[in-house]
Structure formats: structure tokens, C-alpha cells
Amino acid sequence: MDRAHLLPMIPLLVLLIVAAGIDLRSRRIPNWLNLALLAAGLSQSFTALHTISPGQSTLGILAGFGLTFILFAMGALGGGDVKLLAAVGAWTGPAGVLFVFCAAGVAGLIIVVSQALWQKRLHTLIHNSTLLAINLAHLNQVGVEHAIATGKSTRSINRPLPYAVPVLLGVLTLLVWPK
Secondary structure, eight states: OOHHHHGGGHHHHHHHHHHHHHHHHHSOOOHHHHHHHHHHHHHHTTSTTOSSOHHHHHHHHHHHHHHHHHHHHTTSSOHHHHHHHHHHHHHHHHHHHHHHHHHHHHHHHHHHHHHHHHTTOHHHHHHHHHHHHHHHHTHHHHOHHHHHHHHHHOOOSSSOOOTHHHHHHHHHHHHHSOO
């Protein structure tokens, strides 16, 4: 992306860096930060230097929320994580937030596997991930409540993933990805 197109994204990057720093320390993303990110993204869509149209910004919010809400309902993500991806959608639109979601998934996987290796818990991670995948594959038989309980009881790492970090990496990837 050239500098002219990167300039309007500076507030997004700054707020995501702040979110990642807070999430690393506390494993929470404050509501005020998510609201500021969302409001700034929606507002920029009405300016001359907009990255997307107001309609695309609104669709991005809905897409970011929709992509993560199921994971939240299963206990895999926190509410702040859902709000964060919705706010990113205000900046990137639905296609951009889908890209960020996928890139953040890859980055998150790398982080979690690295953390499991560091903690000598890779076998536990593989075992627990397999158990959860089997539960999800047989969701009709075991039920949603059982799958959620399995997910919550099979933590493989000591601290949950600070989701703002992979989201930041996903946005950075989006910005440098050739169009």
C-alpha cells in the first residue's frame, strides 16, 4: 500500500498497538478503546480521505461481529475480542475484516503453538484440540453445552491468547498485502 493510502490508517494502527499492549498485560481490551476504534473507523468513512464508504464500514462492523460472535458463545474469545474485530471492520469493510480474521487466526495459531512449545505442553495442546474438534464434529450428538464445557475445561496454555496481538498482525498483513 502506498503512503497516501496508509495515512488514513494511522489512527487504526495506533489504537491497535495500544489495544495489544493492554491485552498483553491484562488479557482484556477496554470498552472505551473498542468504542474509540469503532467510532473513528465509522467517522473516517465520511471524510475525504476515507478508506471505505459508510455502507462498507457498517457492513464491516457487522461482519467483524458475526465472525467472532460464535467463538465468543463457545467461550473461545472474550467480549472485548468480538468488539475489537467489529471495530476493525469499521476501518476495513467486510472483505478486509474477513482477511484480518483469517490472518489473525494464522498468527494466533503460531503464537499458541509457540507458547505450548515453550511451556512444554504441545502434547496437551494437540490432545485438547483433537478432543474439541471431535466434539464440534459431533455437535448434534453431544450438544452445544457439552462442546462449550469441553472447550472451557481443556485449556492447553497457562494464559489465554491476547487476541489484539494477532488482530494487529492481521491488519499489518492486510496493509502490506499486494492488491
